[in-house]
Amino acid sequence: MNFRTVIDPPRHLGYLDHRQHLLLLGSCFVENMGAWLQQRKFDVDINPFGTLYNPESIVRNWERMVSGAPFTADDLFLSGGLWHSYDHHSRFSSPDRDSALAHINRRLAAAHDRLPATDRIVVTWGSAYVYRLNATGQVVANCHKQPASTFTRELLAVDDIVARWLPIVRYIESSLPQCRLLFTVSPIRHLSDGAHGNQLSKATLLLAIDRLQRESRICDYFPSYEILMDDLRDYRFYDTDMTHPSASAIAYISEVLTESYLTPESREIATQWYKIYTALAHRPLTGDTEGYRTFLQKTLDRVIRFHQAYPYIDVSHEIEELKTRIKQI
Known part of the structure; x- marks a missing residue:
């Protein structure tokens, strides 16, 4: 038996999109x-x-x-x-x-x-x-x-x-x-x-x-x-x-x-960017270290690759923020 009332809205794929x-x-x-x-x-x-x-x-x-x-x-x-x-x-x-x-x-x-x-x-x-x-x-x-x-x-x-x-x-x-x-x-x-x-x-x-x-x-x-x-x-x-x-x-x-x-493309973008978002929110527990610099550089590389894959999405703010944080170490 099904003990839930599943609400299934009409599907309209593309109704929300990263280009909007x-x-x-x-x-x-x-x-x-x-x-x-x-x-x-x-x-x-x-x-x-x-x-x-x-x-x-x-x-x-x-x-x-x-x-x-x-x-x-x-x-x-x-x-x-x-x-x-x-x-x-x-x-x-x-x-x-x-x-x-x-x-x-x-x-x-x-x-x-x-x-x-x-x-x-x-x-x-x-x-x-x-x-x-x-x-x-x-x-x-x-x-x-x-x-x-x-x-x-x-x-x-x-x-x-x-x-x-x-x-x-x-x-x-x-x-x-x-x-x-x-x-x-x-x-x-x-x-x-x-x-x-x-x-x-x-x-x-x-x-x-x-x-x-x-x-x-x-x-x-x-x-x-x-x-x-x-x-x-x-x-x-x-x-x-x-x-x-x-x-x-x-x-x-x-x-x-x-x-x-x-x-499907927007779902993939959402999944990829959320991983970058959590990386951007990360802060080291023990201060600014060389390991953290490496982490930031890898995150910056991911953002640049993301922009190359989806050039219509603006990531300039994140790139500048990462570059600034790397310079401060």
Whole structure:
């Protein structure tokens, strides 16, 4: 007997490829997937505004990314000795307002400049619950530990999500004809919403994605949520907080994604580069030695051979880093 519900997504080999420019937006789960892709040398831009959980905040930041209009000092507020933006994750916060603003706008400009060449946009929605700033009605991407009385919490409706996302889909169809949009729902459980509330939230997101898929052929869906909920379906696949997927669960979901979307060449590239990635991360336990110099030189030779085999992949940063580390010994 088979005691598992195996989730087998439709295969579309070549959907993700090392020749593509990828943009990943959304929850911390998309950052897990983005890190996995980066470690295998995919060209990935991950969350230019930091982690975003709800569909409305992603729309707001998408609109800003398309326009390229910089943020101003009026978009920041001071709390707890730090300057924050309600459109950004706390990683952009800083005790110096000018530094925070410069960081925010540098990241925005880089994302805006890269957008026209984007081939795939991967979006992970985490929750359909939003927090609206009472003073302005703005849906915030992050509450930055402000008092609960500052916000009104609400559950987005499917129709409202679809109405906000359809213009994005139409923009991609007309202005980025090479691009497709891959949706996922984060398998991370938001138990602060309550067990039932979490299910209502996830169901809302799934229904909205289904509607968008019916509206446009460029919208696709990868079942990361179903893989964890129905295939793995065991607390040993959760981290110690019992809400986030464990490293083994993320690895398994990544394997399913690989089998579904990567060509044999891309799989080979990913395998080769991950070995180089782990070598680049290695540091000696006993200081800089001649043995370590030899190790670095062999790693540099591997990177050069990799580039000769796959000249369309940029490895200039790794080559310069290795040369610098060799010279420092």
